[in-house]
Amino acid sequence: MVGEARTRQGRKSSTSFLIVDAQSVKNTDSAGEKGYDAGKKVSGIKRHIAVDTQGLPHAIAVTTADVTDRKGALLALNRCAADLHAVQNILADGGYVGQPFADAVKELLGAEVQIAKRSELHIFAVMPQRWVVERSFAWIEKCRRLWKNCERKLNTSLQFIHLAFLVLLLRKS
Numbered sequence: 001m002v003g004e005a006r007t008r009q010g011r012k013s014s015t016s017f018l019i020v021d022a023q024s025v026k027n028t029d030s031a032g033e034k035g036y037d038a039g040k041k042v043s044g045i046k047r048h049i050a051v052d053t054q055g056l057p058h059a060i061a062v063t064t065a066d067v068t069d070r071k072g073a074l075l076a077l078n079r080c081a082a083d084l085h086a087v088q089n090i091l092a093d094g095g096y097v098g099q100p101f102a103d104a105v106k107e108l109l110g111a112e113v114q115i116a117k118r119s120e121l122h123i124f125a126v127m128p129q130r131w132v133v134e135r136s137f138a139w140i141e142k143c144r145r146l147w148k149n150c151e152r153k154l155n156t157s158l159q160f161i162h163l164a165f166l167v168l169l170l171r172k173s
Contacts, residue, residue: 002056005169014086015052018059018111020076021093021133022069023047025149032152035064045149045157047137048072050080050090053129055136057165058084062158069095074104087111091129140164 003013024037027044036043042065050059050073061076073096077084090105091114102113116130141147143164151157 002052002058002169005056005172006052006054008173009054011054012086014083015058016086016088017053017091018050018084018087018089019053019091019129019133020048020050020059020073020096021130021137022049022072022095023137024065025146027149030152031149033064033154034149035066037065040065045154046072047140047157047161048076049133049136049161050076051133051136053132055132055139056169057136058087060158060161060165062154062161064154070098070101074101074108077105077108081108084109089114091116093130139168143167 006015007013024040024042024046025044026042027034031044034044035046037046044065046063046065046067048061048063048069049057051057059076059080061072061079063072063075073092087109088111090111093116096113097115105111105113140161143160145160146164149157151160
């Protein structure tokens with residue numbers, strides 16, 4: 001479906017550039033699985049996505065919040081590795097720093113990891129191309145069911161994220 005949307009935009013069906021990020025989401029009382037993200041001080045789940053420059057998803061994974069960004073990104077990329085054969089570069093934020101992550105991505109996809117670093121601490125500035133993945137998170141949060149995690153199983157939460165992106169793709173076509 002994403003490949004078809006890309007070709008309608010006049011692009012190749014497979015992308016060569018991905019932007020990865022993770023989002024911690026609070027759980028409701030009915031949610032079954034949860035972890036604690038100490039960095040964000042959130043008890044719940046974590047959504048890991050890899051999007052192209054248009055904000056279209058190419059890899060998604062949902063884990064408990066205690067899973068690191070690097071491990072979750074590798075899980076998402078591994079799940080969709082067969083469709084990501086053309087990827088050459090992956091842009092990530094400072095949470096993905098480290099040679100083990102870069103080596104794992106190189107082994108899995110043959111892609112290089114670029115880290116977008118902030119120029120100054122404690123000053124808000126839009127980082128080039130990083131806003132695309134943040135916009136994708138904003139798109140899925142427009143779905144009322146996804147602003148918090150209400151699901152008992154992680155797979156159910158993952159499927160609702162896929163449905164949210166499907167609705168987005170259908171609206172754009």
